Amino acid sequence: MQKSEVTIHDISKALGIDSSTVSRALNDSPRVSSKTKAKILAKATELGYRRNSLASNLRTNKTYTIGVVVPRISRNFFSNVISGIEETAYENGYNVIICQSLESLDREQKIMNTLLSNRVDGVLISISMETTSFKHLEPFKNYGTPIVFYDRPCNYGGCTSVSINDFEASFMATEHLIFNGCKRIVHFGGPQHIELYQNRKKGYISALEKHGLEFDKTLFLETKLTEEDGVKLAKKVINIKGGVDGIYAANDTSAISAMRYFKLNGVIIPDEISIVGFNNDPISVVIEPSLTTVNQPDFEMGQIAAKALIDQIKEKKCKTKALVLGSDLIVRGSSSKIRLS
Amino acid sequence: MQKSEVTIHDISKALGIDSSTVSRALNDSPRVSSKTKAKILAKATELGYRRNSLASNLRTNKTYTIGVVVPRISRNFFSNVISGIEETAYENGYNVIICQSLESLDREQKIMNTLLSNRVDGVLISISMETTSFKHLEPFKNYGTPIVFYDRPCNYGGCTSVSINDFEASFMATEHLIFNGCKRIVHFGGPQHIELYQNRKKGYISALEKHGLEFDKTLFLETKLTEEDGVKLAKKVINIKGGVDGIYAANDTSAISAMRYFKLNGVIIPDEISIVGFNNDPISVVIEPSLTTVNQPDFEMGQIAAKALIDQIKEKKCKTKALVLGSDLIVRGSSSKIRLS
DNA sequence: ATCCAGAATACAATCGATTGTATTTTTGAA
DNA sequence: TTCAAAAATACAATCGATTGTATTCTGGAT
Numbered sequence: 001m002q003k004s005e006v007t008i009h010d011i012s013k014a015l016g017i018d019s020s021t022v023s024r025a026l027n028d029s030p031r032v033s034s035k036t037k038a039k040i041l042a043k044a045t046e047l048g049y050r051r052n053s054l055a056s057n058l059r060t061n062k063t064y065t066i067g068v069v070v071p072r073i074s075r076n077f078f079s080n081v082i083s084g085i086e087e088t089a090y091e092n093g094y095n096v097i098i099c100q101s102l103e104s105l106d107r108e109q110k111i112m113n114t115l116l117s118n119r120v121d122g123v124l125i126s127i128s129m130e131t132t133s134f135k136h137l138e139p140f141k142n143y144g145t146p147i148v149f150y151d152r153p154c155n156y157g158g159c160t161s162v163s164i165n166d167f168e169a170s171f172m173a174t175e176h177l178i179f180n181g182c183k184r185i186v187h188f189g190g191p192q193h194i195e196l197y198q199n200r201k202k203g204y205i206s207a208l209e210k211h212g213l214e215f216d217k218t219l220f221l222e223t224k225l226t227e228e229d230g231v232k233l234a235k236k237v238i239n240i241k242g243g244v245d246g247i248y249a250a251n252d253t254s255a256i257s258a259m260r261y262f263k264l265n266g267v268i269i270p271d272e273i274s275i276v277g278f279n280n281d282p283i284s285v286v287i288e289p290s291l292t293t294v295n296q297p298d299f300e301m302g303q304i305a306a307k308a309l310i311d312q313i314k315e316k317k318c319k320t321k322a323l324v325l326g327s328d329l330i331v332r333g334s335s336s337k338i339r340l341s
Numbered sequence: 342m343q344k345s346e347v348t349i350h351d352i353s354k355a356l357g358i359d360s361s362t363v364s365r366a367l368n369d370s371p372r373v374s375s376k377t378k379a380k381i382l383a384k385a386t387e388l389g390y391r392r393n394s395l396a397s398n399l400r401t402n403k404t405y406t407i408g409v410v411v412p413r414i415s416r417n418f419f420s421n422v423i424s425g426i427e428e429t430a431y432e433n434g435y436n437v438i439i440c441q442s443l444e445s446l447d448r449e450q451k452i453m454n455t456l457l458s459n460r461v462d463g464v465l466i467s468i469s470m471e472t473t474s475f476k477h478l479e480p481f482k483n484y485g486t487p488i489v490f491y492d493r494p495c496n497y498g499g500c501t502s503v504s505i506n507d508f509e510a511s512f513m514a515t516e517h518l519i520f521n522g523c524k525r526i527v528h529f530g531g532p533q534h535i536e537l538y539q540n541r542k543k544g545y546i547s548a549l550e551k552h553g554l555e556f557d558k559t560l561f562l563e564t565k566l567t568e569e570d571g572v573k574l575a576k577k578v579i580n581i582k583g584g585v586d587g588i589y590a591a592n593d594t595s596a597i598s599a600m601r602y603f604k605l606n607g608v609i610i611p612d613e614i615s616i617v618g619f620n621n622d623p624i625s626v627v628i629e630p631s632l633t634t635v636n637q638p639d640f641e642m643g644q645i646a647a648k649a650l651i652d653q654i655k656e657k658k659c660k661t662k663a664l665v666l667g668s669d670l671i672v673r674g675s676s677s678k679i680r681l682s
Numbered sequence: 683a684t685c686c687a688g689a690a691t692a693c694a695a696t697c698g699a700t701t702g703t704a705t706t707t708t709t710g711a712a
Numbered sequence: 713t714t715c716a717a718a719a720a721t722a723c724a725a726t727c728g729a730t731t732g733t734a735t736t737c738t739g740g741a742t
Contacts, residue, residue, distance in 0.1 A: 005484065007698055018722045023699060033720060048483060053458040054404070055698035058395040059727050073439075074420035082414065086441060095455055098414075098439040100427060114436055117394040142389060143346065256627065283624045286597065348728055359692045364729055374690060396728035399697050 006049040014043055026051065057119070065095045066309060067115035069125040071103050075253070077279045077298050078126070081150060084302020085124060092310050094121070103224065105130035112136045116143065122309045126151045129191045129224050146312040146319075150305040152196045153322065160312070160319045162305040164327040166196055169294045170203025172329050173276045174248050176292070178211045180335055182246030182274055186219045188233055188258070190250045200250045200278070225250055230257020238267065245273060246335075252277040252284050252293055259287060259334065274335040289333025296327045347390040355384055367392065398460070406436045407650060408456035410466040412444050416594075418620045418639050419467070422491060425643020426465060433651050435462070444565065446471035453477045457484065463650045467492045470532045470565050487653040487660075491646040493537045494663065501653070501660045503646040505668040507537055510635045511544025513670050514617045515589050517633070519552045521676055523587030523615055527560045529574055529599070531591045541591045541619070566591055571598020579608065586614060587676075593618035593625050593634055600628060600675065615676040630674030637668045 008026065012019040017036065025032045025040040026049075032040075043049075057063045068085055070078045082098060089096045097120065101108040108128045115123055116139055123140065125147060134156045140147055141157060153161030177185050187204045190197030205215045221236060223229035233254060237244050249255035255277030262269055269275060269289055277284060277293040284291035304323055312319055349367065353360040358377065366373045366381040367390075373381075384390075398404045409426055411419045423439060430437045438461065442449040449469045456464055457480055464481065466488060475497045481488055482498060494502030518526050528545045531538035546556045562577060564570035574595060578585050590596035596618030603610055610616060610630055618625060618634040625632035645664055653660055 005698095008700095009698075019699080020701075020723075021721055023701085024721095027700085031720070036720080048480060050454075050457050050480065052399070052460065052698050054395050054399040054460055055727090056700075057727095058393070058399055058729095059698080059700045061727070063395070073414050073423065074417060076415060079415035079420070083441070083443075090451075095438075095459075096440075097436075099437075100424070102424075110431075113391075116391050118436075119393065119395055139389060139391065260627065283627055286601065286624055286628050288629050346728095349730095350728075360729080361693075361731075362691055364731085365691095368730085372690070377690080393728050396697090397730075399699095400728080400730045402697070 006044075006047045007052070008049070010047060011040060011043050011049060014047070015039060061119075063095075063119050063121055064093055065097060065118070065120045066306070066313075067111075067118075067120040067123045067125075068096055068098045069101055069108065069111055069115075069123065069127075070098060071101050071126055071128055073098065073100055075279075076281045077151075077296065080298035081126075081302040081305075084299040084304075085306040086302075087299075088303045088306035088310070092306075094306075094310060101128040103129045105132075109136040112140075116140065116145070119143075120145065122146045122148070122313045124148050124150055124305050124309055127154060127194070129194060132193050146309060148305050148309040148312070150301060152194055154195060158319060158321070160308050160321065160323065162301055162308060162323040162325070163196070164296050164301075164325050166199035167203040167206070169278070169296075169327045169329070170200040170248070170250075171207045172203075173278070173292075173294055174204045174207035175211070176329055176331065177246040177248060177274055177276055177335060178207065178213065180246075180270075180274055183213060184216070184219065184242060184244050185213075185246035185248055186221060186233075186237055186240070186244050188225060188230075188247065188249035188251075188254045189220055189222045190225050192222060197250060204248055219244070223254070225254040227253055227257045230254040231261050234258035234261035234265075237273070238262075238265070247273060247275045249275065249277045252279045252281040252291060255291060255293070256281070256283055256287055259291065270334050270336060276329075276335050280330060285332070289336075292332045292335035293330055294327055295330050297325050301325055347385075347388045348393070349390070351388060352381060352384050352390060355388070356380060402460075404436075404460050404462055405434055406438060406459070406461045407647070407654075408452075408459075408461040408464045408466075409437055409439045410442055410449065410452055410456075410464065410468075411439060412442050412467055412469055414439065414441055416620075417622045418492075418637065421639035422467075422643040422646075425640040425645075426647040427643075428640075429644045429647035429651070433647075435647075435651060442469040444470045446473075450477040453481075457481065457486070460484075461486065463487045463489070463654045465489050465491055465646050465650055468495060468535070470535060473534050487650060489646050489650040489653070491642060493535055495536060499660060499662070501649050501662065501664065503642055503649060503664040503666070504537070505637050505642075505666050507540035508544040508547070510619070510637075510668045510670070511541040511589070511591075512548045513544075514619070514633075514635055515545045515548035516552070517670055517672065518587040518589060518615055518617055518676060519548065519554065521587075521611075521615055524554060525557070525560065525583060525585050526554075526587035526589055527562060527574075527578055527581070527585050529566060529571075529588065529590035529592075529595050530561055530563045531566050533563060538591060545589055560585070564595070566595040568594055568598045571595040572602050575599035575602035575606075578614070579603075579606070588614060588616045590616065590618045593620045593622040593632060596632060596634070597622070597624055597628055600632065611675050611677060617670075617676050621671060626673070630677075633673045633676040634671055635668055636671050638666050642666055 008019045008022040011022045025037045086096050099111040147159045149161040153163045189201050208215050277291050280293045280295040284293045349360045349363040352363045366378045427437050440452040488500045490502040494504045530542050618632050621634045621636040625634045
């Protein structure tokens with residue numbers, strides 16, 4: 001009863017057919033007559049045979065599995081990306097192992113080790129906010145295991161990155177605030193060793209400059225953009241001398257958390273402060289006023305990243321350096337200021 | 342450069358030591374002298390050796406991997422459960438494969454097949470809303486691979502279920518509405534072949550009866566509780582003859598979606614209709630009025646389920662039939678009716 | 683110097699499936 | 713009926729690590 005573990009050898013014995021033939025039959029090889037195939041298939045289902053992927057993968061040196069490293073699956077953006085990845089992966093016969101780094105480098109390193117030991121065929125990764133070195137990615141080179149970055153692009157080992165144009169999106173978002181009359185705009189930025197957040201900051205600065213607003217260092221606030229950070233940031237904003245009339249946050253989580261703090265403390269949005277976020281979390285449309293935010297093609301990003309990776313796994317062909325997707329600003333109540341002055 | 346694939350045999354050759362000794366050394370066996378161990382370890386890192394888990398797992402018939410089947414990772418409740426599972430799993434040296442069924446039975450079946458082929462040591466599953474038969478779980482019995490249900494308990498093969506007491510929580514939620522003066526309470530129920538949703542319905546009915554309110558079939562609305570369902574349900578509620586003054590929804594998603602529809606259509610919450618949800622989604626505290634809801638120990642549920650599974654994997658000992666966790670009602674604005682009449 | 687127990691290491695089979703090569707069987711044409 | 717080519721099947725090595733058993737080595741006691 002326990003450990004039935006039917007193998008091709010059991011089928012082989014039961015039918016008096018060599019195990020190699022059984023294997024070929026189960027893989028629908030043309031080297032086996034259809035009559036024998038039928039017999040084998042029948043016996044296989046009768047005995048409840050299940051291929052042992054471990055053995056198969058060991059022999060073929062191929063696992064049809066791709067590893068996905070994600071900072072945090074609970075973020076709506078990421079869970080949508082994952083859905084996109086899964087869809088494309090399954091369509092192409094690949095399995096997916098999802099791992100959360102929880103924004104920790106230590107965890108990310110452990111994950112990469114595990115993925116390597118498990119001989120995944122490729123990895124899709126959005127690096128953690130703590131990741132400053134790429135040493136833990138080195139071994140993948142030796143194994144010829146391709147890596148594709150998504151959302152958070154990286155200049156590493158000629159790997160492909162799939163992302164939106166964060167500079168442009170940021171520029172648009174900031175410019176939108178400016179068009180609405182904001183003159184002192186705070187930027188809630190993410191860790192600046194991450195290219196993504198650098199680009200968002202650059203877009204912000206560039207928009208300011210284009211419109212003759214000087215970049216004021218005291219209006220740039222760097223955090224990890226968590227919910228807790230949002231509250232801290234809001235407090236800081238209230239105390240900034242010279243006042244603040246707009247906030248462009250590099251994600252919705254911090255923007256919404258700050259908004260809630262403002263609301264509790266009588267700061268009127270958007271009248272006193274306009275706010276723009278990033279990611280279009282479902283919550284952004286529910287909060288009042290609803291949050292203006294940058295919408296990214298998350299699901300599609302997952303599909304495209306997975307496709308790019310699978311192409312590299314299969315053909316080992318030339319890699320595109322970067323795949324850049326479009327994004328758009330969704331204007332909502334948090335920034336629709338009507339200035340009467 | 343490509344495919345370096347260092348094996349224990351490479352180390353073996355490089356040092357003139359048998360591969361069995363190398364294997365033992367890498368596993369820190371007492372049968373190898375510490376001097377030799379040191380030599381081997383050094384050579385291993387020098388060559389960049391990585392254990393091939395496929396080979397190891399094949400030989401030992403153990404993968405130290407548990408499969409997690411989840412309806413949808415984007416649901417906050419589930420992503421928290423997963424975090425709990427991961428934490429406990431990693432602490433115990435287990436890897437985790439996360440798979441989304443997307444509430445589809447077909448997908449769930451495919452997933453179970455893959456997990457079986459990959460010879461996971463155990464499975465944690467919250468069945469999909471379409472799952473009415475458990476045929477796809479049968480093979481796991483033969484392999485002696487334990488299954489533990491979480492969140493959505495199941496009476497199947499003596500497997501352990503980890504969940505809250507849905508009947509009680511539901512009872513409390515409904516009673517809360519009654520205490521607030523509601524007399525015609527609609528229940529947004531989930532698929533009734535799922536034990537979880539049966540229990541929630543039973544709790545609802547029981548609370549009604551306790552307070553002398555008759556169960557009115559027309560006030561019980563069964564759907565899959567999606568966002569779209571929420572809108573449809575809200576429309577129905579508005580048209581129910583005899584009126585409705587309270588809603589107890591079996592999840593927050595549908596409750597919030599309905600709330601938004603009500604707000605857009607001038608139905609005042611909680612004055613005209615009080616609402617209680619289930620799950621304590623982050624969004625429930627942001628919407629206005631904030632949503633009264635049942636909070637479950639999600640992270641903890643993940644930890645406990647993982648622990649239960651690992652115990653079964655390790656000791657194959659007596660299984661607890663059911664592990665029931667506590668839950669509590671978080672009262673917020675959507676149900677704090679102040680009746681002046 | 684000799685012998686023995688225990689430590690250290692080597693040998694060889696094994697996990698289950700795959701695959702190149704060899705052998706047998708079948709088929710069709712002469 | 714015979715034979716070569718093609719089809720079908722069998723043989724055997726292999727993937728990389730593990731593990732029971734056998735062998736060699738070591739140090740200490742006699």
